[in-house]
Amino acid sequence: MRKRKDNLLFTAFLFPALFSLIMVIGIPFLLGIYYSFTNWNGVSSDVSFVGFANYLAIFQKDPKFLHAFLITIIYALLNVLVVNVVAVGLALLVTQHLRLTNLYRAAFFAPNLIGGLVLGYIWQFIYNNVISSFSFMPQMLAKPGTSLVAIVITGTWQYAGYIMMIYVAAIQGVPDSLIEAAAIDGATFGQRFRHILFPLIAQSFTICMFLSLTSSFKQFDVNVSLTNGGPAATFMGESIHFTELMALNIYNTAFSYNKMGEGQAKAIIYFLLLLVTSVTQVYFNKKREVEV
Amino acid sequence: MKKSKAVRWFVEIITFFLMLLFGIPIFIVFINAAKSNLMINADPIALPENLSVLVANIVKVWEHPNIRFPTSLLSSVVITVLSVGLLVIISSMAAWVLCRKKSRLSTVLFLLFVGTMIVPFQVVMLPLVSWFSTIQAKLGIPMLKSYQGIIFAYMGFGVPLSVFLFHGFIKSVPLELEEAATIDGCSRGMVFFRIVLPILKPIIVTVIVLNGLWIWNDYLLPLILLGLGNPIQTVPLSVSNFVGSFLKKWDLILTSNLMAMAPMLILFVFVQKYMLKGMVDGAVK
Numbered sequence A: 001m002r003k004r005k006d007n008l009l010f011t012a013f014l015f016p017a018l019f020s021l022i023m024v025i026g027i028p029f030l031l032g033i034y035y036s037f038t039n040w041n042g043v044s045s046d047v048s049f050v051g052f053a054n055y056l057a058i059f060q061k062d063p064k065f066l067h068a069f070l071i072t073i074i075y076a077l078l079n080v081l082v083v084n085v086v087a088v089g090l091a092l093l094v095t096q097h098l099r100l101t102n103l104y105r106a107a108f109f110a111p112n113l114i115g116g117l118v119l120g121y122i123w124q125f126i127y128n129n130v131i132s133s134f135s136f137m138p139q140m141l142a143k144p145g146t147s148l149v150a151i152v153i154t155g156t157w158q159y160a161g162y163i164m165m166i167y168v169a170a171i172q173g174v175p176d177s178l179i180e181a182a183a184i185d186g187a188t189f190g191q192r193f194r195h196i197l198f199p200l201i202a203q204s205f206t207i208c209m210f211l212s213l214t215s216s217f218k219q220f221d222v223n224v225s226l227t228n229g230g231p232a233a234t235f236m237g238e239s240i241h242f243t244e245l246m247a248l249n250i251y252n253t254a255f256s257y258n259k260m261g262e263g264q265a266k267a268i269i270y271f272l273l274l275l276v277t278s279v280t281q282v283y284f285n286k287k288r289e290v291e292v
Numbered sequence B: 001m002k003k004s005k006a007v008r009w010f011v012e013i014i015t016f017f018l019m020l021l022f023g024i025p026i027f028i029v030f031i032n033a034a035k036s037n038l039m040i041n042a043d044p045i046a047l048p049e050n051l052s053v054l055v056a057n058i059v060k061v062w063e064h065p066n067i068r069f070p071t072s073l074l075s076s077v078v079i080t081v082l083s084v085g086l087l088v089i090i091s092s093m094a095a096w097v098l099c100r101k102k103s104r105l106s107t108v109l110f111l112l113f114v115g116t117m118i119v120p121f122q123v124v125m126l127p128l129v130s131w132f133s134t135i136q137a138k139l140g141i142p143m144l145k146s147y148q149g150i151i152f153a154y155m156g157f158g159v160p161l162s163v164f165l166f167h168g169f170i171k172s173v174p175l176e177l178e179e180a181a182t183i184d185g186c187s188r189g190m191v192f193f194r195i196v197l198p199i200l201k202p203i204i205v206t207v208i209v210l211n212g213l214w215i216w217n218d219y220l221l222p223l224i225l226l227g228l229g230n231p232i233q234t235v236p237l238s239v240s241n242f243v244g245s246f247l248k249k250w251d252l253i254l255t256s257n258l259m260a261m262a263p264m265l266i267l268f269v270f271v272q273k274y275m276l277k278g279m280v281d282g283a284v285k
Helices: A002-035 A053-061 A064-095 A102-114 A116-134 A144-172 A178-182 A191-201 A202-217 A221-226 A246-255 A262-289 B003-031 B037-042 B052-063 B067-102 B104-118 B121-139 B146-171 B176-183 B188-199 B201-217 B220-225 B234-247 B250-284
Strands: A230-235 A238-241
Touching: A002 A262, A002 B067, A002 B104, A002 B121, A002 B146, A002 B188, A053 A064, A064 A202, A064 A230, A064 A238, A064 A246, A064 A262, A102 A144, A102 B003, A102 B037, A102 B201, A102 B250, A116 B003, A116 B201, A116 B234, A116 B250, A144 A178, A144 A202, A144 A221, A144 B003, A144 B250, A178 A191, A178 B201, A191 A202, A191 B234, A202 A262, A202 B250, A221 A246, A221 B234, A230 B037, A238 B003, A238 B250, A246 A262, A246 B067, A246 B121, A262 B104, A262 B121, B003 B052, B003 B250, B037 B250, B052 B067, B052 B176, B052 B250, B067 B104, B067 B146, B067 B188, B067 B201, B067 B234, B104 B146, B121 B146, B121 B220, B146 B220, B220 B234, B234 B250
Parallel strands: none
Antiparallel strands: A230 A238
8 A cells, every 4th residue: 555655656756857858858859850851841731751861961962061060070179178278277276275266266157157148249249349449450250260269269268167167176176285295206297287186187077078078069159149150151162151050050951941851950960979979088088087 | 385485476466367367358348338339439448437328228228128128037037947946846856766766667767867968959949849839739738939838848958967966966865864754654755855855955056056057048948939029038038139139239239248147147246155066066976
């Protein structure tokens, strides 16, 4: 009797979470796989199966997406590198028992509280009106190369403080005495970092790489409000939007061109790319963690 | 570690300088929100002459029909508070069951929850809209452009990480406590609400911070489920709509940006400790 009552309660407790998961992610995910094989346009209810046509179209006659695919990978690599280098640097600074340590940490973290959309508008103003008001500075958002750098700078400003806090938590877990002992034995700052601190914070390195990598791949808000994909450039003989990252490309395919089926096929490719990169990255970092 | 005084001061000054560098963008927003458009174009880094312009600009944005700032602020609060509140309750209940009821099914369900964490929003966003409009058409429950629709969506997207975090925490809560309460005559339901939930306080803070920050600042999901310019708008949506209607009127755009980021920054000043701890715990777990 008691057991049956318990099971009823357990089911009732589990139901709301499971129900929302299935309704919001589960069913749309399966529908999405199906839609990626159809000519669905979001308006007409007349949806027919087209096999791999969407996927073939993407790879054969969509330089915009191929470019978005490549530029997203380049952006992600650059962003992961810069964010982590800046974050480790800042983390080393704010763990040196400085006078205003708490203020520094809060200030470096603060940009993370501002939404990507608002942040993009702010930086659009900075690049277009402030930086370009100095005659020796370039119009960052007008040229392909510098506009990508502009997104990386903005992305770093947004994310480095958050990643810094994770490194800070890890560095604080390393006993001071260890570092001091190495210093007494004559290890330079570089050696202490490379051989003592770095191996001991290897686990947080995996987490930070994972977080910054997935967030770079998912970059959308800053992309929309900072460059909205611009400036124009040519790729494979066709005009494309140079900084249009994958998330924005998918959005535009679906909502600006009403090609829902094709947009969904792109989304599936995007998902697979994200899956493969994050699994590989975690695998290699875990392996390295064990070795050191 | 013993370091010479000179090195110590050098590091302090470098860090201080970097902090100022990090603050420049916010400073620029602030000084230009206190200027007229003419003055911004003349010199974007000049200090404002008269801070009353800032007040005037804020009033202008607050009352402007194209942004409807007060109503979107209210909508953002309603959506964030209700979504986060519901997430805390349903995720902790589910995680507790998955932790305490050991069976093959509960393992599979836990893996299902955790596995969906890797599904990016873009993969489900298009079918989600058509699925929600199907529900709307068949059952008559408004799911698009409505509070219940977007809150339900946030519950679905927030549940994987939240269940994962609660699950990790509940594993470390000793079972004896719950057994003792059961022997004392507590029903299982009472055990959860009276005994377990209060113990979960630290992880509840983490779940609130992570989900709250995400939902408050999110742009894409509201853009798709609520749409630009409809009656229910969140703050990021209305700012984006406002910028679209005011090409290059930077005095009002920057003022609206300042107003959009102010609530979180002010909140951060007061609950800084919890927010930093919540963000780090959520990542490390």
